[in-house]
Amino acid sequence: MQQKKSEATRERLVATALRLFREQGYDRTTMRAIAAEAGVSTGNAYYYFSSKNDLVQALYHSLQDEHRARSLPLLRDGQNLGEHLRAILQSGIDVMGPYHDFGFNFIGVAIQPSSNLGPFSDDSSVARAKSIALFNQAVNTARPQPPLAIRADLPELLWLVYMGVTLFWVYDRSPGQRRTRRLIDNAAPLIAKLVILSRLPVVRKIVDDVVQLIKNTKQ
Amino acid sequence: MQQKKSEATRERLVATALRLFREQGYDRTTMRAIAAEAGVSTGNAYYYFSSKNDLVQALYHSLQDEHRARSLPLLRDGQNLGEHLRAILQSGIDVMGPYHDFGFNFIGVAIQPSSNLGPFSDDSSVARAKSIALFNQAVNTARPQPPLAIRADLPELLWLVYMGVTLFWVYDRSPGQRRTRRLIDNAAPLIAKLVILSRLPVVRKIVDDVVQLIKNTKQ
DNA sequence: TCTCCTTCTTGAACACGTTCAAAAGAGTCT
DNA sequence: AGACTCTTTTGAACGTGTTCAAGAAGGAGA
Known part of the structure; x- marks a missing residue:
């Protein structure tokens, strides 16, 4: 009781x-x-x-759930990756919109390794995993399927893109964050094209290097 | 008096x-x-x-001057772009090192449009221009020279890379920020290679798109 | 019902960033 | 010297996030 x-x-x-x-x-x-x-x-x-920031974290989690709920129905089988990416990024902006004021705090919450030191109690890595799962879904349901060589790493790469876009959004002072929306509209198809191009040996080599770079840097 | x-x-x-x-x-x-x-x-x-943050801004400017002073002698004519990039990024980390604690505030100062609304009094854009000038120097003194097609945009692109690296550094909790140093060591030659490859039509097209994306998004 | 323990709740207190009315100092003109 | 103005300096005060000792409420066992 x-x-x-x-x-x-x-x-x-x-x-x-x-x-x-x-x-x-x-x-x-x-x-x-x-x-x-x-x-x-x-x-x-x-x-x-335990702090005001803790409440921001609660808000962040709540927004993340809403983001997921809004995005999933938009990921219709057979759409291409660019469309999926665009849908996820735009709805991310939509969901965060009313809170643009303190997006600065979001970034902190989203990226900052939480102070919890326990190996499993890391709150923010759970949130990260959830977010990456969304991109995983986007990749898996997209047609044509991305090249096998990068399919596994793609969700995480897209999540990184998402973080970048969010960072941009935080500092975007244009009314209604128009510039961020334009960025998304332009970047999503570009990235999708890049993914396709990663079949070409030259591009493939670069992508491999980037993936290797990320893996390598991650300890 | x-x-x-x-x-x-x-x-x-x-x-x-x-x-x-x-x-x-x-x-x-x-x-x-x-x-x-x-x-x-x-x-x-x-x-x-006018605020504690104002003092951080003063610190930021001071560090930027020191960064410039340390970097310029390292940009010897005839070195390739990768070496130059590595030198600038590493010395950036060196200079900021003692202040890793509140790197979070740096990012804010570095990117945030200042509250000054006057068209010329924008303090942070001056700082930005100074920083970009450093990369300009790095590009101009590098041999071989980067392809003409992207030479003009390269300094700003490299500055963006620098911002990304700084962001990574801020959240890098490894001792002495080793991971950031590794990231720089790996990323610098990779980016230089990419610049060279931008001569190939396929890559060139992508780079063009990215440059266009940035220009386009900038209002 | 009484006792004990845990969970929950309170409001005062602390240290901090920041503001402000008031005063002191410095320079200039008469 | 004195009057006046502008710059510099002060310390008390305000509102904030956060902490803490103390107590109230709830439940379990006797």
Whole structure:
């Protein structure tokens, strides 16, 4: 019985935080306000979330779930990879849109290795894996299938592209983040073309080098 | 007479801030401590720098000057582009090394459009131009010369690579940032090779697309 | 019902970045 | 010297994220 109530309080805090973040932006949303609007004391908010950034993390996870939910129906079998990539990236921007104000914090949450040192409790790597799984789906359902040689590495590479686009979006001050949308529209087919071209020996060699570079750098 | 003293105070503040940042990291260095160590009141520090981030910006500019000073002698005529690129990137890491703690703030300063809205007073774009000039030098003194077709765009592309590497460095938790150094050692020759290959029609077409993409997205 | 333990909740307190009204200092003109 | 202006300096104050000792609430066993 205690558990249910506790869980309810936690969810009320997340919901309130999300709303206030959306309505007033990150900086103007104070922990005191979140707690008050959720009907608890300031200290109690810290019982559930160890920092304001923790709440951003909760928001990030929630957005990621929404991103997945929105993207999957768009990945229709038989579309080419460029279309899939475009769909995923654009819907990513759509989902994050209302929170553009503090995209800066997102990047931190998305890339930063969490402070949890336990080998399995790494929260952000779970999120990363989830995100990569989405690109995996995009690759697997695309027609024509990408060359076998890079098919395995492609999801991670696309995720990197996604991170890059997100970074661009964070610093995109154009109204409605038009420039990011244009970037996506142009980059998605280009990347798809590149993937096809990776069949050619010259390009293939470069891609191999890049993949090797990434693997090599990863310890 | 007043001016000299004022300038001295300003410089004392920057010097103190740099030292404390280096010794204690960003978060543990308080504005109160900087002011106290510099022998002025807290409020006075704000007379010279409108925020703590402003001091980071000062540090960033100082590091950029040092980066330039260290890199230029390494760009010997006749070395190939890969060597030049490697030299610039590695010395960039060297210079930033002691401040790895708050590299996160650097990225912000480096990329973020400053709040100054005046068309010419944009502080960060000056810094950017300075940085790009360095890559321009690297390109111009390299032998063999890169293909004419991309020579003009190359400095900016390399600057983008530099930004990417810096981003990687920020999140690189390996001791001494070894992984970033390895990344540079592997990526520099690869990129140089790519530049050479851009003579081939296939690759050339891709590079053109990328350049077009960037130009296109830039409004 | 009483006792004990765990979970949850509180509000005051702390340290920080930042602001501001007020004062001190420096220079200039009469 | 004195009056006036502009620059520089001060320290208290505000609002913020975060911590913490203390207590309330809930459940389990006697």
